[in-house]
Amino acid sequence: MAEHPHATLVREAYAAFLRADLDALRGLMTADVTHHVPGSHALSGDFKGQDAVIGMYRRLFQETGGSFRAELRHVFVDGRGHAVALHRITAEREGRSHRADGCLVLRVVGDRITDIDECVDDVDEENRFWG
Numbered sequence: 001m002a003e004h005p006h007a008t009l010v011r012e013a014y015a016a017f018l019r020a021d022l023d024a025l026r027g028l029m030t031a032d033v034t035h036h037v038p039g040s041h042a043l044s045g046d047f048k049g050q051d052a053v054i055g056m057y058r059r060l061f062q063e064t065g066g067s068f069r070a071e072l073r074h075v076f077v078d079g080r081g082h083a084v085a086l087h088r089i090t091a092e093r094e095g096r097s098h099r100a101d102g103c104l105v106l107r108v109v110g111d112r113i114t115d116i117d118e119c120v121d122d123v124d125e126e127n128r129f130w131g
Contacts, residue, residue: 063093072086
């Protein structure tokens with residue numbers, strides 16, 4: 001059985017992110033995409049529009065000296081425009097290591113990602129690492 005197109009889209013997005021191919025990633029999102037990042041640190045908040053979202057991703061790589069990784073574990077879809085991507089994050093920053101499980105809840109319109117809600121397993125730890 002073939003994979004659902006929304007699951008394929010999410011896998012393509014994670015692969016582009018891991019390659020740091022931000023142009024390819026931009027092509028998988030709508031112009032008005034929004035990424036919601038939980039927490040109370042400099043990289044948390046609502047990033048609206050491709051430029052803001054890509055800028056935040058670029059900053060993730062800069063802040064971690066390129067060590068930031070999101071290893072995709074599994075994708076769930078409902079066939080109605082929603083996908084949930086489970087992943088494992090690893091990063092190094094200012095001499096500290098960070099490893100965490102998390103997920104993205106994505107909305108897909110047509111063949112593009114339009115909204116990304118990020119969920120983490122420990123908001124306080126995220127604040128400490130990025131603060």
